[in-house]
Amino acid sequence: MSTPPKMTVTMLGAPGSGKTMFLHGMYAILSAGFEGYFLYTVDPDQDLDLMDAWDLLSDKGETPPPNDPEPVPYDFVLKDGLTPLVEIDLVDFRGGAALDRVAEGPDDVRVLRERLARSDSIYLVLDGANVGRTVASILASGQTGPAVLDRGQDSTQVARLMRFISDATQARTSRGQAAPSVVVLISKTDLLAQTSGVSRAEALAVVAKNLDRLASIATVKGVTAMVCPVSIGAFGTGDSDRVDPTALNPENVYHPMIFSLWHFLSEGQDEHALALRRDNARLSAAAEVVSERRGQLFGSWRHSTVISQNEQEMAALRERIAELKQTMSEEGRRAVTLMSALAGMPIIKDGEWQS
Known part of the structure; x- marks a missing residue:
């Protein structure tokens, strides 16, 4: 990070x-x-x-x-x-x-x-x-x-x-x-x-x-x-x-x-997962727009500006999705390591004793 x-x-x-x-x-x-x-x-x-x-x-x-x-x-x-x-x-x-x-x-x-x-x-x-x-x-x-x-x-x-x-x-x-x-x-x-x-x-x-x-x-x-x-x-x-x-x-x-x-x-993992779902949804929507416009007669020429804007957004989204996945992987690994350092400590989650 x-x-x-x-x-x-x-x-x-x-x-x-x-x-x-x-x-x-x-x-x-x-x-x-x-x-x-x-x-x-x-x-x-x-x-x-x-x-x-x-x-x-x-x-x-x-x-x-x-x-x-x-x-x-x-x-x-x-x-x-x-x-x-x-x-x-x-x-x-x-x-x-x-x-x-x-x-x-x-x-x-x-x-x-x-x-x-x-x-x-x-x-x-x-x-x-x-x-x-x-x-x-x-x-x-x-x-x-x-x-x-x-x-x-x-x-x-x-x-x-x-x-x-x-x-x-x-x-x-x-x-x-x-x-x-x-x-x-x-x-x-x-x-x-x-x-x-x-x-x-x-x-x-x-x-x-x-x-x-x-x-x-x-x-x-x-x-x-x-x-x-x-x-x-x-x-x-x-x-x-x-x-x-x-x-x-x-x-x-x-x-x-x-x-x-x-x-x-x-807790950050949940927030990252939500952001990942949002970005994937936006990526799919942008890809659909590009596919639909290109499928039209002379679409690549008539809608070149819209297609270019969506392709730029798709590239940015793919980069952000890759960064999010890397962050989730690193933070997930660290969370597991940190939990091992807490072995034996009494932890309560939602009213239930965890250890």
């Missing part, structure tokens, strides 16, 4: 949920390369900013500061080796941007809501410590069936955040676009066992069993979602701006972006 397509990714999360820390960890791992894939900022200076912040974390334990009201935009390019696959438009908003009222909050509240309506992938970031407390509450209640989310006791703010994902999905589908992919990103999963009272694996099993209540947007028809437990390191529950750098141990930070690209390319 000469010009890579652009994918818009938006993260939602309550203040302190770990969005910015995840972003830095994701970039540190993918910029170094993962199974032949590389993520870079378009602006080299931004690469230096991100890696300087990661060096401070890994060397001195200084965590990235919380975001100001002004959103931080990032333009990334994801490459397969040296080949650009997709440009990524990602903006890091402050945690409260998704929870404030438009009339009362800073301008980033309006910007975020408008952006969600054109997002190809949305990350719902949930603080693992709070998820663990929810798990503990479910286990303590002795519920045998799925839990019912109490919005009044929702420390993750997931119920409020899901409203915005639902609105964004409706906006896209009303325009004939596919629903955005959704990543239920559970950050700080090193804290799940500590706050839930059970092992991390057991806590995640409770989350999976109750996903249609805890993050129901991930289980509705028309949505493809992935549950991704993420950890940057075993830093404990403290809110200090300093952590133990020797505890740094990123886990699963690359999976969300790989999943977003897989879904983006997979």
Whole structure:
């Protein structure tokens, strides 16, 4: 592909949920390369900013500061080796941007809501410590069936955040676009066992069993979602701006972006197939016009202009059809490769667990 397509990714999360820390960890791992894939900022200076912040974390334990009201935009390019696959438009908003009222909050509240309506992938970031407390509450209640989310006791703010994902999905589908992919990103999963009272694996099993209540947007028809437990390191529950750098141990930070690209390319196949059908229909119509005009008495001479115009259109259509077929082949192959990189990750499509 000469010009890579652009994918818009938006993260939602309550203040302190770990969005910015995840972003830095994701970039540190993918910029170094993962199974032949590389993520870079378009602006080299931004690469230096991100890696300087990661060096401070890994060397001195200084965590990235919380975001100001002004959103931080990032333009990334994801490459397969040296080949650009997709440009990524990602903006890091402050945690409260998704929870404030438009009339009362800073301008980033309006910007975020408008952006969600054109997002190809949305990350719902949930603080693992709070998820663990929810798990503990479910286990303590002795519920045998799925839990019912109490919005009044929702420390993750997931119920409020899901409203915005639902609105964004409706906006896209009303325009004939596919629903955005959704990543239920559970950050700080090193804290799940500590706050839930059970092992991390057991806590995640409770989350999976109750996903249609805890993050129901991930289980509705028309949505493809992935549950991704993420950890940057075993830093404990403290809110200090300093952590133990020797505890740094990123886990699963690359999976969300790989999943977003897989879904983006997979949905793109449907759009390409539609364009291919349209172009083939136009090619057939133009060929029919040429054949009909030439079949008339002195047709090649009398209708030379019409015939020439249609033949030029046919040549352009054949070239575009060949390019579309090549693109579909390349993107289909990459989608299969990306799915293999997601092996073992819990993916839900149309409410059905895929793995």
